[in-house]
Amino acid sequence: MPIRLQLAMSPLEKVWLERAYGDWLSELAVATRTAPLSGDVLARDQINEWLQDRSVDLFVLRREDHPVGFACIEKGFGNVARLREFYVIPSMRRLGVGSHAAALLFDRYVVQWQLDVLQSDRAALRFWAQVVQRYAMDRRREERIDGHLRYVFPSRSLK
Numbered sequence: 001m002p003i004r005l006q007l008a009m010s011p012l013e014k015v016w017l018e019r020a021y022g023d024w025l026s027e028l029a030v031a032t033r034t035a036p037l038s039g040d041v042l043a044r045d046q047i048n049e050w051l052q053d054r055s056v057d058l059f060v061l062r063r064e065d066h067p068v069g070f071a072c073i074e075k076g077f078g079n080v081a082r083l084r085e086f087y088v089i090p091s092m093r094r095l096g097v098g099s100h101a102a103a104l105l106f107d108r109y110v111v112q113w114q115l116d117v118l119q120s121d122r123a124a125l126r127f128w129a130q131v132v133q134r135y136a137m138d139r140r141r142e143e144r145i146d147g148h149l150r151y152v153f154p155s156r157s158l159k
Contacts, residue, residue: 003100005108008051008058008070016067017060018043024087028121061088061101068092071105079158081111102131110157116148125149 008017022043050058050072061069069088075081083105088098106113117128128151132140136153143150 002064003068003097003104004062004065005059005071005101005104006062008060013060013067014047014051017047017058017070020067020070020087020089021047021085023089024085028118056084059105061097063092063097068097069101071101073105073109075109075111076114079111080114081109082114082116098127099131099134103135106135106155107157110155112158113151113153113155115151116145117151119144119147119149 006013008014025043047058050056055075057073057075059071059073060067061071069092070085071083071087072085073081074084083102086098086102088101092098115128115132117124119125128149132151132153135156136151140151140153143152
């Protein structure tokens with residue numbers, strides 16, 4: 001099951017990303033027990049903003065050339081990057097797609113990573129605890145900030 005990261009650029013990817021981001025917003029509302037946000041306009045505006053922002057890399061996660069998720073990386077100053085958003089479509093979860101894609105992302109940048117997880121999203125907390133533990137082992141720290149659990153860890157190639 002080869003997973004590939006592709007920088008989002010084509011109009012077809014933009015349409016898929018808007019739909020996937022809307023789905024992610026709906027899932028987030030359920031996980032956090034909040035009212036769902038108005039999806040279509042918000043999703044279109046957010047995807048457009050990310051595509052135009054030079055400090056952001058927006059990836060489509062692909063499995064056998066089919067889009068199965070997305071990731072948004074904010075490149076900070078110096079050697080810091082933040083994983084802002086990460087989504088895998090429900091039918092591809094628990095198959096190793098997310099953990100494989102996350103490791104590819106973490107290895108792609110030689111940086112100190114920051115990753116915030118909503119403390120109210122139990123599924124995301126379990127997923128990221130396993131992924132970060134496996135990837136960073138004892139080279140990570142955890143902080144609790146404004147309702148989030150923040151992981152801070154170096155990419156494997158950062159000395």
